[in-house]
Amino acid sequence: MEKILVFGHKSPDTDSIAASIAMAYLQNKLGKAVEPRRLGNINKETEYVLNHFKIGAPELLSSVNEDNEVILVDHNEAAQCVDGIEKAHIRMVVDHHTMDFKASEPLYYYAEPVGCTCTVLYKLFNDNNVVIPADVAGLMLSAIISDTLLFKSPTCTEKDQKVAEDLAKIANVDINTYGLAMLKAGTDLSSFSEEELVNLDGKQFTLADKVKAKISQVNTADIDEVMARKGKIESAMNKDIDSLDLELNVFLITDIINSNSQVIVLGSKADIVEKAYSVTLEDNTAFLPGIVSRKKQVVPVLTANC
Ligand code: MN
Ligand code: MN
Numbered sequence: 001m002e003k004i005l006v007f008g009h010k011s012p013d014t015d016s017i018a019a020s021i022a023m024a025y026l027q028n029k030l031g032k033a034v035e036p037r038r039l040g041n042i043n044k045e046t047e048y049v050l051n052h053f054k055i056g057a058p059e060l061l062s063s064v065n066e067d068n069e070v071i072l073v074d075h076n077e078a079a080q081c082v083d084g085i086e087k088a089h090i091r092m093v094v095d096h097h098t099m100d101f102k103a104s105e106p107l108y109y110y111a112e113p114v115g116c117t118c119t120v121l122y123k124l125f126n127d128n129n130v131v132i133p134a135d136v137a138g139l140m141l142s143a144i145i146s147d148t149l150l151f152k153s154p155t156c157t158e159k160d161q162k163v164a165e166d167l168a169k170i171a172n173v174d175i176n177t178y179g180l181a182m183l184k185a186g187t188d189l190s191s192f193s194e195e196e197l198v199n200l201d202g203k204q205f206t207l208a209d210k211v212k213a214k215i216s217q218v219n220t221a222d223i224d225e226v227m228a229r230k231g232k233i234e235s236a237m238n239k240d241i242d243s244l245d246l247e248l249n250v251f252l253i254t255d256i257i258n259s260n261s262q263v264i265v266l267g268s269k270a271d272i273v274e275k276a277y278s279v280t281l282e283d284n285t286a287f288l289p290g291i292v293s294r295k296k297q298v299v300p301v302l303t304a305n306c
Contacts (some may be wrong), residue, residue, distance in 0.1 A: 030188045
C-alpha cells in the first residue's frame with residue numbers, strides 16, 4: 001500500500017504546514033506510514049518558522065487519485081482541497097473550521113471550535129501518549145501564534161493559550177519575542193506580485209450555498225504600504241473574477257499590530273459587504289475597525305447578508 005499523505009489547504013498557511021508535519025510525526029510514532037505534503041508555496045512567515053526550527057518543507061502535491069489514502073488537516077471543504085480529492089480515500093480529518101464535508105467511507109473526524117488545528121493535534125498527541133519533540137512543538141506553537149495573531153484574534157480560546165504555553169516550554173522559546181518576530185517576518189509583502197498577493201492566503205467559498213466568493217487576506221504592519229498598490233491588486237482581483245466566475249471578491253488587508261482591516265471589494269455582489277458592515281465602499285474600499293478574523297468576523301457575517 002502507498003503511504004498515506006497528510007496535507008492542509010491550498011495557499012497553505014503556517015497551521016496547514018505545521019499540522020501536516022506534526023500529524024505525520026504522530027502517525028509515524030504510532031506505526032503508520034504517513035508523509036506530509038503541501039498544496040502550494042511556503043509563505044514568508046512559514047519559511048521563517050521552518051528555518052528557525054530547522055525543519056524542511058513538505059513536498060508539493062498537485063493532485064490525488066483513487067490510489068491515494070489521505071488525511072486532511074486545517075480544512076475540510078473540497079474547494080480548498082487538492083485536485084482529485086473526490087476520488088481519493090479520506091481516512092481522517094483534523095480541523096477547526098465550519099464543516100462542508102462529504103465522505104463516501106467511514107473515517108476519523110476530529111474537530112474542535114478552537115483557534116488552531118495544532119491545538120486539536122496537541123490533544124491527539126496526549127491521548128496517544130506520544131511525546132512531542134522540541135522542533136515539532138516549535139512548529140505547533142508557531143501555528144497557534146499565526147492563527148490567533150498572538151492570542152489577539154477573536155478565534156483564540158483559553159485552550160489555545162494554554163496549549164501554546166505548554167508547547168513554548170517544550171520548544172524553549174519566549175512566546176512574545178518569538179511570536180512578534182515570526183508575525184513580522186510574514187508581513188514583508190514587497191517581493192510579491194499583486195497576483196501573488198491575492199493568492200497568498202486566498203480561499204474560495206460558496207456563501208449561503210449561492211454566492212460564489214473568494215476572500216483573500218494579507219497581514220501587514222502598514223496598511224498604507226499595501227494600499228499604495230491598490231490599482232494593480234484590483235486588476236489581479238478582476239482576473240480572478242473572470243477565471244473563477246466569482247460574484248464577490250474580497251481582499252482583506254489586516255493590520256496585525258492594531259487589529260483592524262482595510263478591505264477592497266469587487267464583483268457584482270459587492271453590496272453584501274456594505275450591508276454586512278454598514279459601510280459604504282468608496283472607490284471599492286472601506287475601513288473595518290476591529291475586523292481581523294476571516295473565519296469568525298467575515299465568512300459568517302457575509303453569509304448572513306447574502
Ligand atoms: Mn489555515
Ligand atoms: Mn488553522
